Amino acid sequence: xxxxxxxxxxxxxYKGYQKQPRMKTIxxxxxxxxxKLNSEKKVAIYASxxxxxxVHAYHQKAHFDLEKEWDLYRLEGSINSLLPKDIHxxxxxxxxxxxxxxxxxxxxxxxxxxNMGEYSPIEKDxxxxxxxxxxxxxxxxxxxxxxxxxxxxxxTKADEEKDDYVRTxxxxxxxxxxKDLNRITIVIMGTGFMRYMVxxxxxxxIEVGEGKRKSKDILTILKEEDRTKxxxxxxxxxxxxxxxxx
Amino acid sequence: xxxxxxxxxxxxxYKGYQKQPRMKTIxxxxxxxxxKLNSEKKVAIYASxxxxxxVHAYHQKAHFDLEKEWDLYRLEGSINSLLPKDIHxxxxxxxxxxxxxxxxxxxxxxxxxxNMGEYSPIEKDxxxxxxxxxxxxxxxxxxxxxxxxxxxxxxTKADEEKDDYVRTxxxxxxxxxxKDLNRITIVIMGTGFMRYMVxxxxxxxIEVGEGKRKSKDILTILKEEDRTKxxxxxxxxxxxxxxxxx
Numbered sequence: 001x002x003x004x005x006x007x008x009x010x011x012x013x014y015k016g017y018q019k020q021p022r023m024k025t026i027x028x029x030x031x032x033x034x035x036k037l038n039s040e041k042k043v044a045i046y047a048s049x050x051x052x053x054x055v056h057a058y059h060q061k062a063h064f065d066l067e068k069e070w071d072l073y074r075l076e077g078s079i080n081s082l083l084p085k086d087i088h089x090x091x092x093x094x095x096x097x098x099x100x101x102x103x104x105x106x107x108x109x110x111x112x113x114x115n116m117g118e119y120s121p122i123e124k125d126x127x128x129x130x131x132x133x134x135x136x137x138x139x140x141x142x143x144x145x146x147x148x149x150x151x152x153x154x155x156t157k158a159d160e161e162k163d164d165y166v167r168t169x170x171x172x173x174x175x176x177x178x179k180d181l182n183r184i185t186i187v188i189m190g191t192g193f194m195r196y197m198v199x200x201x202x203x204x205x206i207e208v209g210e211g212k213r214k215s216k217d218i219l220t221i222l223k224e225e226d227r228t229k230x231x232x233x234x235x236x237x238x239x240x241x242x243x244x245x246x
Numbered sequence: 247x248x249x250x251x252x253x254x255x256x257x258x259x260y261k262g263y264q265k266q267p268r269m270k271t272i273x274x275x276x277x278x279x280x281x282k283l284n285s286e287k288k289v290a291i292y293a294s295x296x297x298x299x300x301v302h303a304y305h306q307k308a309h310f311d312l313e314k315e316w317d318l319y320r321l322e323g324s325i326n327s328l329l330p331k332d333i334h335x336x337x338x339x340x341x342x343x344x345x346x347x348x349x350x351x352x353x354x355x356x357x358x359x360x361n362m363g364e365y366s367p368i369e370k371d372x373x374x375x376x377x378x379x380x381x382x383x384x385x386x387x388x389x390x391x392x393x394x395x396x397x398x399x400x401x402t403k404a405d406e407e408k409d410d411y412v413r414t415x416x417x418x419x420x421x422x423x424x425k426d427l428n429r430i431t432i433v434i435m436g437t438g439f440m441r442y443m444v445x446x447x448x449x450x451x452i453e454v455g456e457g458k459r460k461s462k463d464i465l466t467i468l469k470e471e472d473r474t475k476x477x478x479x480x481x482x483x484x485x486x487x488x489x490x491x492x
Contacts, residue, residue: 010367056368086367121256121332122302126368 003075004063004095005045010086011056012125012237018050026051026087030062033082037075038066046101048108048244049193054236056126058111059090061244063101099246107170107245109189110198113238114206117182127183128202128238134209136184140174142208142215143186146201146222147172153225155200165225167192187242196233203231249321250309250341251291256332257302258371258483264296272297272333276308279328283321284312292347294354294490295439300482302372304357305336307490309347345492353416353491355435356444359484360452363428373429374448374484380455382430386420388454388461389432392447392468393418399471401446411471413438433488442479449477 009026011017019027027045034043047062066075072092079089113127116134120127146169153165169190177183186205188198204221207213213231221229255272257263265273273291280289293308312321318338325335359373362380366373392415399411415436423429432451434444450467453459459477467475 008367010370058368085370088365088367090364118336119334121254121334122304122372124256124331 001067001069002063002065002095002097002099003070003072004061004093004099004101005079005089006059006061006091007057007087007089008059009057009088010125011051011054013086014053016050016053016055017047017057017060026060029084029087030079033079034064034066036082037078041067048101048105048241051239051241052195052236054125055239055241057241059243060241061101061246063095063099101244104246105192105244107189107191108193109187109242109245110193111240111242112186112188112198112202112234113240114184114186114202115182116184117180125237128235130206132210133182134184134206135211136174136176136209138211138215139186139205139209142205142213142218143172143174143188143201145215145218146188150222151225152194152197152222154221154227154230155197155204156194156227157196158227160195162194165194167194167197199234199236199239200230202234202238206234207231247313247315248309248311248341248343248345249316249318250307250339250345250347251325251335252305252307252337253303253333253335254305255303255334256371257297257300259332260299262296262299262301263293263303263306272306275330275333276325279325280310280312282328283324287313294347294351294487297485297487298441298482300371301485301487303487305489306487307347307492309341309345347490350492351438351490353435353437354439355433355488355491356439357486357488358432358434358444358448358480359486360430360432360448361428362430363426371483374481376452378456379428380430380452381457382420382422382455384457384461385432385451385455388451388459388464389418389420389434389447391461391464392434396468397471398440398443398468400467400473400476401443401450402440402473403442404473406441408440411440413440413443445480445482445485446476448480448484452480453477 015023015025017026019025030045043064045062045064076089076092114130115127116130119129149168151165152167171189173187175185208215261269261271263272265271276291289310291308291310322335322338360376361373362376365375395414397411398413417435419433421431454461
């Protein structure tokens with residue numbers, strides 16, 4: 001019986017999503033719980049993709065197989081009662097036996113939160129604290145240039161080799177909080193993302209916002225296909241996997 | 247030289263505001279830093295009042311004396327650089343030598359956050375998770391009854407004896423989040439508060455919101471001046487000291 005689970009987590013206390021021996025990871029915690037509910041027969045979960053240490057998720061998705069057929073509501077309640085408080089299952093559905101939570105992804109949406117105003121200790125792990133105003137309109141202009149299909153080699157993790165660096169960005173947006181104009185949320189939806197890609201895009205956007213680069217520079221960086229040409233990787237704490245689409 | 251400091255904190259990792267031997271408290275952390283900056287001569291801070299374990303503050307205020315005259319901007323920077331990341335100084339002002347951050351308080355504002363929608367692990371320590379809809383309009387009606395001057399004995403901590411239980415509530419409000427109607431914020435401003443008073447008021451409001459009590463019942467509870475007549479103490483995590491007025 002294959003199940004698809006939608007879940008959220010606070011990534012601040014974890015060494016990332018992916019399973020690692022003797023490490024506190026999101027996958028470890030969930031597999032422990034599912035294995036327990038599966039009469040101690042090992043259950044593996046397959047997520048839409050991993051998230052790095054400190055990155056959060058509002059609606060991550062993963063599939064897994066269980067021996068018996070569960071009432072979905074009861075299964076959700078059982079998992080949540082055993083999970084730590086910083087991981088939460090929102091929904092469980094039955095899916096076809098050949099459904100795959102990673103290979104079947106059509107699109108993913110990430111959001112990145114920046115606070116340009118006064119530092120708030122309440123949000124220290126949940127937003128990137130940037131202590132000065134940024135030129136948000138110029139950042140939005142730069143962001144629009146990455147929409148479409150491009151080679152994103154300049155925006156990947158420096159030591160990671162890939163066969164294919166081409167990805168398609170479907171839509172982007174910068175939302176300004178109406179109650180607090182110092183808070184912005186960068187939204188990026190695409191068919192696929194490589195490691196550090198969103199945080200490296202945000203890193204360049206911040207340099208644009210600082211006036212160190214022009215919005216059009218992002219096109220040059222894309223064309224160069226060279227990781228040393230982009231900016232700093234923005235911190236993990238501002239990043240959220242917001243949704244996964246099939 | 248007397249200074250008045252405005253500061254915010256995430257109370258979730260602390261045993262409350264007030265100094266206690268061998269405990270991690272907000273006051274302990276700040277006094278340690280100020281003593282260091284005062285050439286290791288002991289500095290005591292006097293806050294507008296304490297907050298309990300798990301309670302947060304957006305704008306708490308405290309006064310203290312330092313030997314030398316500091317540039318306020320440098321002092322603020324020095325304190326923040328030495329404080330843990332979950333306490334943050336927002337402002338420091340010079341005040342008269344007879345100013346007292348507790349005795350001179352004219353009013354204080356508390357807010358209490360409730361989420362009636364889906365549980366969010368990101369906010370587990372920052373909002374009271376209530377898993378069903380509440381009758382917010384009826385709650386607001388109940389809240390309005392506590393405005394004015396009343397004996398609040400029914401709403402204090404059960405084992406605490408006071409000479410005087412009369413306090414004045416200046417204004418109240420329940421704000422519904424426009425983006426997410428499942429989120430409400432209860433605002434209570436008054437000239438003074440006793441221990442657990444806000445959380446006990448919220449406890450009764452929740453019973454009103456559940457339909458277990460009518461809004462007018464809050465008047466009966468006030469009149470009875472009996473702690474056993476009010477409801478449960480609402481959890482600490484939803485409570486914030488929002489502001490202090492002099």
